[in-house]
Amino acid sequence: MTTLSVDKVSVQLGPRPALTDVSLSLKGGDFIGLIGPNGAGKSTLIKSILGLVPSTGTLAINGRLLAKLDAPERAKLLSYVPQERDVAWPLSVEKVVALGRTPYLQPMRGLTDRDGARVEEAMAEADVLVLRDRLLSELSGGERARVLIARALAQDTPILLADEPTAGLDPSHQISLMKVLAGLAQRGRIVVASLHELSLAARWCTRLVLLDRGRVAADGAPQHVLTEANIAEVYGISAFLQQSAKGLIVQPLDTI
Amino acid sequence: MSYRLLLAALAVLVVLLFAISLLIGPAGLDVGTSIAGLLNGDNEAARLVMREIRLPRAILGLAIGATLGLSGAVLQGYLRNPLADPGVLGISASASLGAVIALYTGLSGAFALALPLMAMGGAVAAVVLIQLLSGTHAGTLTLILSGVAITSLSGALTSLALNLSPNPFAAVEILFWMLGSLADRSMLHVYLSLPFMLAGWVMLFALGRALDALTLGADVASSMGIRLRRTQWLAVLGTAASVGAATAVAGSISFVGLIVPHLLRPLVGAQPSRLLTASALGGAALLLASDIATRIIAPGRDLKLGVLTAIVGAPFFLWLVIKNRRNVL
Structure with missing residues (x-):
């Protein structure tokens, strides 16, 4: 592990x-x-x-x-998903995800079959297969975020x-x-x-x-x-906390 | 259009324009005489025209065009800025300054290779300055600002040389050289500049993968194993060697390195690594075509290549600005 x-x-x-x-x-x-x-x-x-x-x-x-x-x-x-979701050039989603294979590429060679398979898996895992031919710059913020995660996943x-x-x-x-x-x-x-x-x-x-x-x-x-004590001390706010079946609900209320 | 088809088409275009460049000139040789002059030396005059005048001109057109296209593509990719061009680091300006000093001091008159050698010295000085100004962990912004500073300084010193030029002829010589041209270059210029351009190309072509990774920003590229310092060194040194050598033999030729990557980017799916070869071929084609045009438009008037590329390039640049503005709005 x-x-x-x-x-x-x-x-x-x-x-x-x-x-x-x-x-x-x-x-x-x-x-x-x-x-x-x-x-x-x-x-x-x-x-x-x-x-x-x-x-x-x-x-x-x-x-x-x-x-x-x-x-x-x-x-x-280690792979990294940055907060910024901008790309410099209008690349397709598939090309962006394939960039994740960069550390594995041999000099002067393109993607191998194994790289291609890993890119497919990564797109499936982040649920972006349907976006593959779209340009990243044309996607919504939520779609972009998932594509960038797929990119990091392709890094394996x-x-x-x-x-x-x-x-x-x-x-x-x-x-x-x-x-x-x-x-x-x-x-x-x-x-x-x-x-x-x-x-x-x-x-x-x-x-x-x-x-x-x-x-x-x-x-x-x-x-x-x-x-409540930790939230008050670190964030300087009061908060409403309730344990629900789906987990803890935290609703910030006011500054202290 | 597939990538390979695009490269093949561009390569055919370059070969075609190279051949046309060899066949056009004030000597007015017919095609048969030209080819015979190039291949065997039976006709002394044709041999001289072909081997000593037209061949170096065509080779330099091809190599310098490729240099400008390639370095433009690399710098746009590295700086993640579509408005970057081979001049952005200040290397063309400082190489020009070196040449101007050679003309100003009269060294170029005393020793033919003084001009290109001093120009290359100027390029080296620019690299040293860039490294001094931008320090050990330079961001791209520092690099651009260093380029601006070096360009301004070189421009000012060039103006000073013009200002204090010993006689009007020297001033005219300096001005005409700065316009950029491939006329009257010899094989000696080819031998001098080609090795540096080739060395520069090797460094610049090595950057394809790093440029792809940089599409997502420096942090992500670094997290994918790209060594940013090495990338910057290769970009700066590769540009200095190739653009420095190109400027040294042809003067500064603007807009080719800016326009060609732009025209070709949509055709390669915007991937920076794929743009490199395409842009090198495209630059070679554009410069060969422009150089042919200078000979056709104004035969006998020595229309300068750099003037022509600027006249065609500036409106294109304007169009680019307007198009980008629309995209932003």
């Missing part, structure tokens, strides 16, 4: 510390929701795991230090990191996206997503990590992390 260990990771962005001594131990099957206010360090944590921002501390996958892996090796372990990594994948989506697209991510975790991957919709996070994530000004304020099962 895949393990990802984050040990005392700190990141300094400009004069202020963006992350301070963050330690987490994740295993295959975990669907981790990173929650916390804007600027709490959610995106920075994702980027530091990916090696996109310089950090101190130790990051290891299956016991192997990430710092010792070269870029293509790392790309076979045991760990997938998504930065605010549900931002700007309508409730129906948010739910279908969370289902896709939860399904990936159930099939053994580690999925990490930063989220602002607390009810969505509580409903679908197996574990929540609450960040506050670059530190881990709480870490555990959704009902243990999303308490």
